[in-house]
Amino acid sequence: MALTSRGVHMIVIVSVLVFLATLAVVMRLLARKKLRMKLGSDDYLCVVALVCLWGMMVELALWCTIGGNGSHIWDLDTATKLNFGKIFLSNQFTYFILCPALRLSIVCFYRRLFTTRTFQRVSTAIMWIIGLWGAAIFLVCALQCRPLAGYWDKSIKAQCIDGNQFFIVNQIFNVIMDFVLLALPLPIILRLNRSWADRFALAGVFALGGFVCFASIFRIVVLFYIDADDTTYTVYQATLWTHIEPSVGMVCCCLPSIRGLFPAFRFTKSSSQGTGSKFSHGASANRDATGSAAKSQSYFKMQDIAASRAESEEDLVPLDGLSDSERGITVQTDIVINNAPSHLPADEWRGAVRMEK
Numbered sequence: 001m002a003l004t005s006r007g008v009h010m011i012v013i014v015s016v017l018v019f020l021a022t023l024a025v026v027m028r029l030l031a032r033k034k035l036r037m038k039l040g041s042d043d044y045l046c047v048v049a050l051v052c053l054w055g056m057m058v059e060l061a062l063w064c065t066i067g068g069n070g071s072h073i074w075d076l077d078t079a080t081k082l083n084f085g086k087i088f089l090s091n092q093f094t095y096f097i098l099c100p101a102l103r104l105s106i107v108c109f110y111r112r113l114f115t116t117r118t119f120q121r122v123s124t125a126i127m128w129i130i131g132l133w134g135a136a137i138f139l140v141c142a143l144q145c146r147p148l149a150g151y152w153d154k155s156i157k158a159q160c161i162d163g164n165q166f167f168i169v170n171q172i173f174n175v176i177m178d179f180v181l182l183a184l185p186l187p188i189i190l191r192l193n194r195s196w197a198d199r200f201a202l203a204g205v206f207a208l209g210g211f212v213c214f215a216s217i218f219r220i221v222v223l224f225y226i227d228a229d230d231t232t233y234t235v236y237q238a239t240l241w242t243h244i245e246p247s248v249g250m251v252c253c254c255l256p257s258i259r260g261l262f263p264a265f266r267f268t269k270s271s272s273q274g275t276g277s278k279f280s281h282g283a284s285a286n287r288d289a290t291g292s293a294a295k296s297q298s299y300f301k302m303q304d305i306a307a308s309r310a311e312s313e314e315d316l317v318p319l320d321g322l323s324d325s326e327r328g329i330t331v332q333t334d335i336v337i338n339n340a341p342s343h344l345p346a347d348e349w350r351g352a353v354r355m356e357k
Helices: 005-034 041-065 078-113 117-142 163-183 196-223 228-234 236-261 293-307 346-350
Strands: 269-273 276-280 334-338 354-356
Touching: 005 041, 005 236, 041 078, 041 236, 078 117, 078 163, 078 228, 078 236, 117 163, 163 196, 163 236, 196 236
Parallel strands: none
Antiparallel strands: 269 276, 276 334, 334 354
16 A cells, blocks of 8 residues: 555654664663663663664554555555554554653663662652553553454454543553653752753753653643544554654653763862862863973873773762762862973973872
8 A cells, every 4th residue: 555645754753753762872872881881771671662662663664554554544445454453553562561661761760870768769669650550551452352353353343442541541641650750850950059061951851851741741632633433544643642752752861871972071170289280080171282391291191090980970960969968978089280390300290190089
């Protein structure tokens, strides 16, 4: 069957979104490799969600080509109608795996950043809720028609639940959980003292997360547009937003980790005595190129030391805004370089470098 204009629109839009989501996940994994960090449960769950997202895109392509999605039902032959029902059911199973996996990935990522006892307990409870709801929805999907073949073959006498109500109930839960995940780290983040650049980056992440919440709400609205008498044509918007929601959510999930590919080493001069300068560990100097040879060489030494240590994701959450109980045990390493006069040999002024702990 030839593609309709609606089918072409869906395939093009979803392909772009899946590409962006895939790019985000690849950059996330590259950041892990660059920082020499082991993959965590959040990374594995994100990959599982990405595989499901690709599965949904393949199903969409089949749905629009051999399943008649985007066409009026009276223009389809019997075989195409059967394909529509089969692919529709397959798409539901894939979606019901993708959403819990993606949300669990976000919660696991939070747990790596925020290690306070209260946060760990709350996040554990949320993970149980997401997991149990996901298992229940998957089971209901498998039992929505008895026998299940009655879902796609209307010639079979079967007892089926109201599919549209089933989708709406599940989507209401999705909306609630999206807002919960968006708000979960806010109590800690709002207490942090951050630079304007960090605040702008955080605002961008939360704005994208807010769009995911909007997509979840709008998906409830478009579910009411599905007409049981012409499902193949009226399911268009619901199909589109079913793919937009997880794709944008996956990009949002990966953004904080992608930051590791672009580390920002900031120079801060905390004290100065005579010719000595003190640098905070992890900072890079923005030195004047017209300085003395000794100063220039000490700059490159500091840059090498800073670059030799991989950033950890804990750097995403500065400690200066947390209470003593939330900080845990912290270790600060300072490096002091005494810049000797330029008339001293290089071997002598290198000996002036000392490390303080």
